[in-house]
Amino acid sequence: MIQRPKRIAVLGAGQIGAIIASMLAEQGHDVTLADASASQLKNAASSAYATEVVDASDVPSVKALLGTRDIVVSACPYFVNKGIATAAVETGTHYFDLTEDVATTAFIKEIGARSDVALVPQCGLAPGFICVLGADMASRFDTLKTVKMRVGALPLYPTNALRYNVTWSVDGLINEYCNPCEIVFDGQPILVPALEGIESVMIDGVAYEAFNTSGGLGTLTETLAGKVRDLSYKTLRYPGHAEIMKLLLRGLELADDKETMRRILNHAAPFTRKDVVVIFVTGIGQKNGRMEEESIVLRYDGTPELGAIQLTTAAGCVAMVELFLSGKLPQKGFVRQEDARLADFLSTRAGARLTNESRGSEAAKAVYKQDSRHAV
CATH class of the missing domain: 3.30.360.10 (Dihydrodipicolinate Reductase; domain 2)
Known part of the structure; x- marks a missing residue:
């Protein structure tokens, strides 16, 4: 399946979110990096992607952003991801996150059972x-x-x-x-x-x-x-x-x-x-x-x-986005990390960096x- 450029929102302009935004923009996607902090966005600003002030804990604001996006990647703290995932389902936006939190993942799995979009938590390292x-x-x-x-x-x-x-x-x-x-x-x-x-x-x-x-x-x-x-x-x-x-x-x-x-x-x-x-x-x-x-x-x-943690976390997340866009992951519902075959994962542009570096x-x-x- 040929990957066509997508409109992607990355929430969270911290050390990992900015790298994810850069990697996705390098692949030709229309990327917006969003954060509640204007100063954080200024520090992470790049000509490769747009920036927008959005409070990820404010679900109506997140929904307004996601209404014009195909994919959202949350690089936010785990405790705001339930709201972001809910907004993604309601706006028909495919969802990826970096959470390690078991309860958050269980919530996403539950809403994924009845969702027409893909919900892919626990990306990264x-x-x-x-x-x-x-x-x-x-x-x-x-x-x-x-x-x-x-x-x-x-x-x-x-x-x-x-x-x-x-x-x-x-x-x-x-x-x-x-x-x-x-x-x-x-x-x-x-x-x-x-x-x-x-x-x-x-x-x-x-x-x-x-x-x-x-x-x-x-x-x-x-x-x-x-x-x-x-x-x-x-x-x-x-x-x-x-x-x-x-x-x-x-x-x-x-x-x-x-x-x-x-x-x-x-x-x-x-x-x-x-x-x-x-x-x-x-x-x-x-x-x-x-x-x-x-x-x-x-x-x-x-x-x-x-x-090193920026590379491995961002590349791990972007590789899953690439696999999804190429049709090598389930296209709706809850998606597990192990749904990705290792050979496919490492053949993506981002995944190849985890071999080469x-x-x-x-x-x-x-x-x-x-x-x-x-x-x-």
């Missing part, structure tokens, strides 16, 4: 690209035993006590550190607490810790139900980060005071483009009559022009050690 990789890994085995998915978006040079810099949404980060996490354990879907299940991971000589965070599996627990014994997603950080976050969120009870937690992170962990994204997916199962293990290790380094490969070596003191 994790959930997003990692779910496409995880589904592909699962398909490689005759009988599947285990799939482990690990993703880290980290500063290349950690300099603060948190050993972390905020490279995307502060609200999304706090959300995934606070909410229960879906996994499959011993064949059954269960919920486990965030910031637990700590493991030691060494990839290419660098030591990380991995721990439970919410939302990274997307809809894979449902998709692989009955097909896998153990399925998990964990976030990679430098060692010691999880214990500090538990002290802040639980010991000091800042999980109940997210505004204070937001101020702390904005002050202590400023944005950086000197970042790195690490992806590690491993699968174990029966293949050709014997038990085998396969792994994928990918690494992306940020540049002064484009951070990666320093990793399937042959990369990884040493994985579970710390039994913190096992689920």
Whole structure:
């Protein structure tokens, strides 16, 4: 199917939204980047796309914008996406977002059941690209035993006590550190607490810790139900980060005071483009009559022009838009990330960047050690 230019609104002119708008405009689409902040729009302004002041939390204003658009991409905090998705359905606008929030995705799935437009939440990196990789890994085995998915978006040079810099949404980060996490354990879907299940991971000589965070599996627990014994997603950080976050969120009870937690992170962990994204997916199962293990290790380094988390999140989202426009995804209703075939995903213009700009490969070596003191 030939892709024709579309009228696309991108809501949210932050670090990710502006890159998504640029990528879509480069493909010839008529793009409008919208945000409630005129100063934010001024900082993100480009000759490649138009800008418009629109408050994404004001549903009537969103509907007015979407009434003249074919597609909307929300790069806004998760808590405004229910209203944006509702406006998209009412205006007949296909919808994409970056949310990691489980409750928001469940709402979008519900309205998608009776929608004539496509609703594609959880685009980006994790959930997003990692779910496409995880589904592909699962398909490689005759009988599947285990799939482990690990993703880290980290500063290349950690300099603060948190050993972390905020490279995307502060609200999304706090959300995934606070909410229960879906996994499959011993064949059954269960919920486990965030910031637990700590493991030691060494990839290419660098030591990380991995721990439970919410939302990274997307809809894979449902998709692989009955097909896998153990399925998990964990976030990679430098060692010691999880214990500090538990002290802040639980010991000091800042999980109940997210505004204070937001101020702390904005002050202590400023944005950086000197970042790195690490992806590690491993699968174990029966293949050709014997038990085998396969792994994928990918690494992306940020540049002064484009951070690694900006590249991977924006490219993951735009690749899904490309697949939809080419007819390789369902054209209406709720669309899962794993509805995309990995080969198709990587053949898009945006998806190809995730191959061409990666320093990793399937042959990369990884040493994985579970710390039994913190096992689920």
